[in-house]
Amino acid sequence: MSKIQIGISSCLLGEEVRYNGGHKRSIICTDQLQKYFEYTPLCPEISIGLGVPRKPIRLVGDPTNPRAVGSDDASFDVTDKLKSFAEKTLPALHSISGYIFVKGSPSCGVSRVKVYLDNGMPAAEHGSGIYSKMVMDKYPLLPVEEAGRLNDPILKENFITRVFAHHHWQQLVKEGLSAKKVLEFHRDYKFLLMAHSPIECSRLGRLLADALSIDLDKVANEYIASFMKALNGHATRKSNSNVLMHLQGYLKKQLLKKQKESLAESIEHYRKGLLPIIVPITLLKSHFNSFPNKYVETQRFLSPYPEELCLRNRI
DSSP states (O other): OOOEEEEEEGGGGTOOOSTTSOOOOOHIIIIISTTTEEEEEEOHHHHTTOOSSOOOEEEESOTTSOEEEESSOTTOBOHHHHHHHHHHHGGGGTTOOOEEEOTTOTTTOOSOBOEEOTTSOBOSSOBOOHHHHHHHHHOTTSOEEEGGGGGSHHHHHHHHHHHHHHHHHHHHHHHOOOHHHHHHHHHHHHHHHHHHOHHHHHHHHHHHHHHTTTOHHHHHHHHHHHHHHHHHSOOOHHHHHHHHHHHHHTTTTTSOHHHHHHHHHHHHHHHTTSSOTHHHHHHHHHHHHHSOOHHHHTOTTTOSSOGGGOGGGGO
8 A cells, every 4th residue: 555645744753843953753653654654744944944943933913813923032023934835835735635733833733822912921712823724724624633632542543534534535536536436435435424423424425416417526525525524523432333233234134143142242332431443343344254245345434544553442
């Protein structure tokens, strides 16, 4: 499998580009994910000519539209330089499938970045980094996450799921969309989408059935925007259990009574938090290996990313 292109803050790869000459190396990014991701590292502050070490900057003003200025010298304003760099860089990011930013950075923070009032007091609302906000505004479908949040197994699994799904869609667009390909994409992700949002799963199914043949590009764009937004919401034990039981239904005529009871028990134990989801999924895969089902084989819910990542062992 060729690696997926991912944008990343340079300091997360161990590059000593922080204002204090240090780095924020993420073991998850360098040791766990690098086998699957080809990183495009960027440090906006270095790219606009700020040295290492350098005077720190912070966000000041309106949290929705702050300026990046020196922490000790408000006359040192690099807002326009950061925005100019972003404008020049954004077109080159069209092929990436996700972005991992560094937490709290006035240039690269995704959210919860401290913003200060003109009087030096912290604002009640938080903001986003100057560069990262422009990336997110330009590419609203792009899966983004802060490296620190990847230590949470649920957030990590959700981000990786979104990256692989987004990459899949990008490949379809690159090859040339067709009504058949969009319908097959929805078929493949139906149960995964159902786990994240049963309502959106049904709505998007109706959207494709009713309007895809009328205006392919418009409907495809509406579909993927809603699809990625739905995946951004976290699947719950309840919603995942519902999907697991749906999949169990495809085996009702094949399994012996004890096999059915064992599978149902593992799903229920997962729902109650007594087992990780990998247990009922492994059982399902084992049964479907014995009793193949062509429709179930296409479902990304069972394998949304390489199993070697072991993401479902902890959720």
